[in-house]
Amino acid sequence: MEKVKISQYNVYIDEVIQDYDFYFDSINQSNRLFVITDETVFNLYQSTFLSKTKREVFWFILEPGDKSKNVDNLLKISRFLFDKDFKRNDIITSFGGGMVNDITGMAASLYYRGVNLIHIPTSLIGQVDSSIGGKTGVNFDYCKNVLGTFYDPRLVLIETNYLKTLPKREITNGLGELIKAGFIGDEKIIKTIEKTKDAYLNPKLIKRAIELKKNFVESDYYDRGARHVLNLGHTFGHAIESASNFNISHGEAVIMGMIKALEIGESFGLTKPSTLKRLKDLLVEIDFELPNVEYKDYQNFLQKDKKSFEEGIKLTVLEDIGEPAIVEISWEKLNELAHKKE
Ligand SMILES: NC(=O)c1ccc[n+]([C@@H]2O[C@H](COP(=O)([O-])OP(=O)(O)OC[C@H]3O[C@@H](n4cnc5c(N)ncnc54)[C@H](O)[C@@H]3O)[C@@H](O)[C@H]2O)c1
Structure with a gap:
């Protein structure tokens, strides 16, 4: 297991991380996890994810692709958190590529002026770039990242095994x-x-x-x-x-x-x-x-x-x-x- 500490949070890197709860417990004991993902990652890894945590998981699933990184979806995520009665000590987790990391980070930074955020990046760009450094954002009128915030996660968990299902084009992307x-x-x-x-x-x-x-x-x-x-x-x-x-x-x-x-x-x-x-x-x-x-x-x-x-x-x-x-x-x-x- 590799570890990098960036200001206040730790990034753990391994081929596989078996027990998410062990790391989530270092954030808090809340039993509720709000996971934002996209359809591709959800279909591939829903059961893998659930096998790594005993917490109650609420899924919000976006359509894959950067077109989903928009203000409408940001509001839909906020609506989802609100309707599910998200509490300050619950945890929002982004589980996906850079698109999911960015929009989830922004939602987490805005909701109650900032709530617990964990990134579990599944694409190469997500693992080497978008989950690190605190930039969040959504596109606006086809322009990239016009709206955004700076907001750090509490924790980043990186498993390179997820990269094995990445299409070649996405690998090239991350490379x-x-x-x-x-x-x-x-x-x-x-x-x-x-x-x-x-x-x-x-x-x-x-x-x-x-x-x-x-x-x-x-x-x-x-x-x-x-x-x-x-x-x-x-x-x-x-x-x-x-x-x-x-x-x-x-x-x-x-x-x-x-x-x-x-x-x-x-x-x-x-x-x-x-x-x-x-x-x-x-x-x-x-x-x-x-x-x-x-x-x-x-x-x-x-x-x-x-x-x-x-x-x-x-x-x-x-x-x-x-x-x-x-x-x-x-x-x-x-x-x-x-x-x-x-
Ligand atoms: N915040 C930052 O500092 C920062 C840095 C770099 C890039 N970004 C942003 O990240 C985005 C690009 O990242 P991306 O390419 O990861 O985008 P992405 O989230 O759209 O993922 C690319 C594709 O890979 C699929 N995918 C993800 N994980 C997979 C897996 N394990 N197996 C199979 N398919 C998988 C997704 O469904 C999607 O179709 C852009 O929006 C960019 O602006 C942000």
Whole structure:
């Protein structure tokens, strides 16, 4: 069993965790558990979940996919808690991927101004990223995470065995975040993925990615400076994801965004060409197929990004592996670069 402590909460990581109640008891003795999940995870793992707890479980099941991460469902979850007479010492648990983690986290942060929250992430993105760091949120008018809060769980339980049923595309998705973590600050992650294709099933690798994120989160919880580095690939990624109406997934979009960021870094003479090459080689290694998207398709969404300003946009690039830098690029220069490529 691996363990990472992040500010006030513990993250436990193993292939399988047999007894959830042992960990839930450290939060409180309430017998009631409100579990938010999606249909796919529910169908696959309802009985597995129930075999790990003796608590009374109330299920709220969302349709799978990022389209469910919306204000309507946030209100429906609140209604569900209210109708079931949720008490302050009861526990809300997110059991699913990043979509479920984000909307559940937001509901938990709003209900009674904050109630007990536990994340049990079942996707690779959930395990290495969305269950860690306290960001919650829902999308608004097809724009990503427009509404959101910062709210920490009391506990995170990670079992890599759940990843065995993830479709290949979702694994690639999560690998995008793992690769991002490696490029930002832990080359060992990159080397491990270069060597072993299913390295992500190893709790020790998941732990490394979490530890990397922990360092940024603890030094800049509210994302005002140091934590921007974690956005490598996300500025373009979010725009691409939104423009595709979420047909391009988060992880795929982040990978494309990383390539864009490194190309921009190169155009500034900052990023070493060998860094972009290593990323592209690694993508071949994991059989990643770049979706076909053009700059003009997502340009408008970039302009709506939180990091945009009148003349341009701020984004994270890399000088080298483990050496992130923040640059500002003008709309004019972005247009120029896009025309050169397309
Ligand atoms: N809060 C944060 O810091 C943060 C960080 C990264 C990503 N995110 C958010 O996370 C979301 C993306 O995460 P995601 O890709 O996990 O999304 P997701 O929850 O939509 O899961 C992706 C798919 O995998 C399925 N799935 C999940 N676990 C499974 C399992 N064990 N077996 C089979 N299928 C399974 C889901 O049903 C879904 O169809 C986005 O909304 C993104 O904005 C948040």
